[in-house]
Amino acid sequence: MQQEAALPGQPGIQLRTQRERAWQTFARNRTAVAGLVLVLLVVFAAVFADDWFIAMVQGREAEPLLAPYNPIKQDTRNRLQPPSSEHIMGLDTYGRDVFSRIIYGARVSLMVGLLAVALAGLIGTLLGLFAGYSGGKVEDTIMRSVDVLMAFPSLIMGLMVLAVLGPGLTKMVIAIGIMLSPAFVRIVHSTTLSIKENDYIMAARATGVSSWRMIARHILPNVLGEAVVLASVYTATAIRVEANLSFIGLGVSPPTPAWGTMIRDGTQYLTTAPWISIYPGLAILITVLAFNLLGDGMRDIMDPRSYS
C-alpha cells in the first residue's frame, strides 16, 4: 500500500496544484463560465419548477413554485392567446401557459440528456477499457462492432432502437444512450492503449498488481478525464436528439411537457400563434448552447497546451 502511494503519476501534492490550475484555466474562460451559469439556471428551473420536496413531506400534490401556472391545466376558452403580462409567452392550443410548460419541460430534457449520457459513458467506458486492456480477439470484436454501429447516422440509430422499444422516457434514455456509446468506446479504448504504454503501468505490473486493481487504480482515473469531457459535449447532443425524437412524436406521452413536443404542437399554428413553437425552441437552443460552452471549457482544461 505504502509503496503504491509513492508511485509516479499520483503524488498527492501535485494533484492539488493541478486541480487549482484546472480551475484557474476554467475561470479565465469567460464563455465556459457563462455556459456553467446557464446550465445551473436550467437545473434550477427543473428542480424548483414545483414544490415537490415540500409536497412529498406533507403528502399532497405538488404546486407550481417557479412556474406561474400549472403546466397541464387547460383553459380552452383562452386558447392561442398571444403573450401578455399575465402569460408572458402566451397560451397554447389547449390554453396551457407556455412559460410554465417550458420551465417544467426542462425536467424531461435534463433527465434524458444526463441519464442517456451516463448510460453511454458507462457502456462506453466498460467496453473501451475492456477492449484496450485485454487486446487480441476481444479487442477486435468490440472495436469492429463499434465500426458497424458507427455506420448508422446517429439519429437514425436512435430511431431504430426506439422502433424496437417503442416510445417513452425510459426507452428514449436507452435509445440515446446506445446511440452515443460508440464514441465513448472509441475514446476510452484509445486512451487506455496509450496509458498502457506508460512506465508506471509497467512498474505497477512488475510489483505484481492484479488486473482489476490495475484498471481501477491506474487506468480508470486517467481515462475518466477524457470520458467526462466527452460527456459534457454529448449532453448537448443528447438533449438535441431528445428534442428531435419528441418532435417526430416518439417522446414522452402527453400531457407531460417536453420542449420538442411543444414545438411539434405549435407547427400547425405557425402563422397564427408562432409563440407556441418559438419559445420552447429558444429553451432548447439555450440549454444545448450552455452545455456546448461548458464542454468547450472542459476540453481546454484537459488540453495540457492550454496550461502554458
Place this chain on the structure above:
Amino acid sequence: MLRYIIRRLLLAVPILLAVFTLVFLVVRVIPGDPAVSALGDYASEEAVEALRERMGLNQPLYAQYFEFLGNLLRGDFGVSLINGQPINEQVAYALPYTLQLTLASVLLGILMGVPLGVLTALNRNNAIDYLGRIISLVGLSVPAFYFGILLILLFAVKIDVLPAVGGGDLREDPIGSLKYLVLPALTLGLIMTTSVTRLARSAMLNVLSEDYVRTARAKGLAERAVVVRHALRSALLPIVSITGFWAASLIGDSVLTEFIFSRPGLGKMLVGAILQRDYTALQSVMVIYAAFVVVINLLTDLTYGLLDPRISN
C-alpha cells in the same frame, strides 16, 4: 494508389455485410407481428396466416436471412407492408430528393465554412474571430427542425417569397424544384457551415504555427500566397476528413429537415415506416442510409489518400 483503393473497397465489404445483418435482426425483434400490423387488428386468423406464408415469415430465420441478402444483392427491396407498392419504386422516387438536398447542403457548408474558418483563424482573438466563434457555437446548438421553422416563419410567412413545404417536381421540372430546395438546403447547409468553420479554423491555426509557414513568410512571400498555397493546402487534409464525418451525420439531420418541410425523401419514408410499422420499408431505408455512410467514409478515405500520398503507400 490503385492498391490502396482496392484495399479500402475490400474493407468496406464486411462492414456492409455486418450492417445488413444488424438491420435484419433489429427489424425481426421489433415487437408485434408484421402480418398483423399490415392487415390491422381485426383481420381473420386465416388472412394473417396466409400473409405470413406469402411474406416468408413461416420460414426458419436463416432462410429468411439468406433471402433478404439475396434480394438485396439483386437490388430488390420487396413490397411495402402498408400499401403493397414495390419499395424500389418508392426509393427511386424519394432518393433523388434526398441526394439533391444533401449535396446542396454539403456544398454550401464547404463553400461558406472553409473561407469563414480561414478568416477567423487569420483574425485570431480579435472581434471577427470572437463573433465567428459565437455564431458557430449557436449553429452547433440549434436543432435542425427548429432552424427550419424559423426560416419558414421568415421567408415563407413574413415575406412570402419561397415555398415552405413540398419538394417540387424533380423529374419533370428540375429547375422549378430548385425553388423548393432553397429553405431546406439553407437549414442543413448553415448547420454544416458552422461545423466546417470551427474545424477549418482550428486546422488553419495548427498549420499557421508550423515552421514552413514562417519560412514562407521569411522569404518574403505575399501573405496571400502564404495562406492559400502553403497553409490552406495542408490544412485541407483534416478539413476533408471531418467534413466527411459531418456529411454522414448530416444525413441524420436531413431526416428532420425533410419532415419539417414535408419534402419527399428517404427521411420522410423512414419516419412514415416507423410510425406505420411498415417493416419492409423500414429495413430498406435503414440499409440505404447505412450504405450511404459507408460510401461517404470510403470516399473520405480515398480523398485522404489522394491529398496525402503517405497514407496510400
